[in-house]
Amino acid sequence: MKKVFAFAVILIGSIMGVAAQNNTFTKEEQEIINLSNDKWQWMSGKNVEKLADLFHESSQFVHMGGYWGKEQELNPIKDGGIWYKKAEIHDQKVKFTENTATVYSIIHLNSVVGGNSVRFPFIVTEVFVRENDKWLLSSLVFTKTLGE
Numbered sequence: 001m002k003k004v005f006a007f008a009v010i011l012i013g014s015i016m017g018v019a020a021q022n023n024t025f026t027k028e029e030q031e032i033i034n035l036s037n038d039k040w041q042w043m044s045g046k047n048v049e050k051l052a053d054l055f056h057e058s059s060q061f062v063h064m065g066g067y068w069g070k071e072q073e074l075n076p077i078k079d080g081g082i083w084y085k086k087a088e089i090h091d092q093k094v095k096f097t098e099n100t101a102t103v104y105s106i107i108h109l110n111s112v113v114g115g116n117s118v119r120f121p122f123i124v125t126e127v128f129v130r131e132n133d134k135w136l137l138s139s140l141v142f143t144k145t146l147g148e
Contacts, residue, residue: 029094032101035135036092036126043084048074056129056136063142064120073140083112099130100138109142121145 025033035054042050052074061073076082088108095102103126110119127139 023092025094028096028101032094032103032128032135033092035128036103036105037089039126039137040084040087040089043077044086046077046080046083048078051077054137056131056138059136059138059140061140064144081114084109085112085117086110101128101130101135102126103128106145121147 039051039054041047042054052070055070055073057070059070059073061068061070077084086109087105088110089105090108091106093104095104103124105124105126106122107124108119108121110117112118121144123143123145125139125141125143126137128135129138130136
């Protein structure tokens with residue numbers, strides 16, 4: 001009986017894990033998800049030009065060590081003080097309100113900070129605003145979660 005129960009728990013957990021990673025998005029949601037995922041690629045590739053074009057002039061960034069604006073986010077990426085090597089995205093959701101799209105992501109972020117490799121689990125909140133028919137990143141908030 002214990003073997004059957006253990007098998008059932010593993011099977012249900014596997015199905016739930018696959019379901020969590022296979023979100024079906026509307027066309028509008030997928031547009032924002034693609035933009036969010038592009039941002040992670042640009043951060044990984046240190047593509048400051050693309051990021052500068054994406055970040056709203058009054059954007060704010062909240063990290064474990066504080067919060068700051070657009071230039072303070074771009075400078076360490078450009079200078080190599082932080083390298084967002086890879087975002088392992090486990091789940092994403094999108095919510096819309098008028099000209100605002102909010103992306104909620106569960107990730108593990110692999111980075112090099114001050115020469116040290118780190119990997120942290122985060123819930124990331126990204127707020128995009130639509131201005132002049134273009135989505136711009138207004139806010140990026142990292143919330144560190146407990147454990148792996």
